[in-house]
Amino acid sequence: MRRLAWSLLVLVASEQVSAGNLILNSRFSDGIQLWDSALPTDATFSWDPIRGVGTPTGSARLFSSTGPGFSQALFCAPTSPGDLNAWGSAFLFSAGSSPTGGFLALRFFASSDCSGSALYLVQSPSTSSALSAAETWIQVAGPEVVSPSGASSVQFTVVMTMIEATGSYALNFDNPYFVNGPPTIPVLDGAGFAVLAGLVCVAAVARLRRGSRR
Numbered sequence: 001m002r003r004l005a006w007s008l009l010v011l012v013a014s015e016q017v018s019a020g021n022l023i024l025n026s027r028f029s030d031g032i033q034l035w036d037s038a039l040p041t042d043a044t045f046s047w048d049p050i051r052g053v054g055t056p057t058g059s060a061r062l063f064s065s066t067g068p069g070f071s072q073a074l075f076c077a078p079t080s081p082g083d084l085n086a087w088g089s090a091f092l093f094s095a096g097s098s099p100t101g102g103f104l105a106l107r108f109f110a111s112s113d114c115s116g117s118a119l120y121l122v123q124s125p126s127t128s129s130a131l132s133a134a135e136t137w138i139q140v141a142g143p144e145v146v147s148p149s150g151a152s153s154v155q156f157t158v159v160m161t162m163i164e165a166t167g168s169y170a171l172n173f174d175n176p177y178f179v180n181g182p183p184t185i186p187v188l189d190g191a192g193f194a195v196l197a198g199l200v201c202v203a204a205v206a207r208l209r210r211g212s213r214r
Contacts, residue, residue: 020179020181022178022180023079023177023178027056027174028048029058032045032047033191034075035074035075036073036075037044039064039109040066040071040072041184042064043062043064043066043069044061044062045061046063047060049057051073051135051200052174053174054128054175058174059173059202060173062158062170062172063094063169064162064168065114065168067171068161068162068163068165069161071162071169072157072158072160072163074112075154075155075157075158077153077156078154081147081149084142084144084179085146085154086177087104087134087141087179088141088142088143088175089104089139089174090137090138090139090140091139091172091173092136092173093128093129093170093172094135094170095135097126097134097168098162100128100129100162100170101128101161102128102158102160102174103127103129104142104158105122105124105157105159106142106145106155106157106196107119107121107122107154107155107157108120108153108154109152110150111150112152113153114153114154116156118155122142123142124143125142125188126161127140130163180202
């Protein structure tokens with residue numbers, strides 16, 4: 001029940017940040033076009049047509065059969081000096097994977113195509129498969145950040161951490177966002193209110209059932 005409630009909240013949050021998102025094809029409904037990757041040997045970056053947050057279904061997937069190390073998925077977006085930016089993504093750790101970590105990073109560049117030396121780097125808090133239930137979408141977000149002076153582009157990076165030397169590692173991500181200004185998650189449409197109302201009802205019924213057993 002708790003897993004379902006958390007997944008529904010991730011879905012509502014994802015719907016609210018879709019407007020103004022500078023990461024194109026963030027729903028991954030038909031592939032991982034426009035994304036690049038930086039991968040070690042025996043690692044892949046691919047489209048997963050089955051797992052996804054909401055509809056249409058689909059997500060991007062980082063996989064590695066060896067560790068330790070890092071696998072990265074990269075997207076280059078435009079930005080302007082002084083922009084206030086909100087950024088994040090939904091993560092899912094696969095069942096049966098070895099201990100796996102993940103976080104997000106932003107690198108700002110003076111060039112328009114994310115080439116050259118980075119002007120500034122910021123990272124989100126890290127999470128891991130040990131901190132979330134397998135096959136459950138969780139929301140990861142970095143701190144609000146202002147694009148530095150001279151910035152023309154930003155590289156949005158999803159990083160999967162392979163913690164141990166042996167095993168297999170998998171991290172799916174969906175609905176990554178990079179938007180100017182804070183995300184409008186608190187502003188819910190009719191569907192959002194319906195989801196939250198349903199969650200309230202589910203929580204109330206579960207509490208009554210627990211109370212009746214005492």
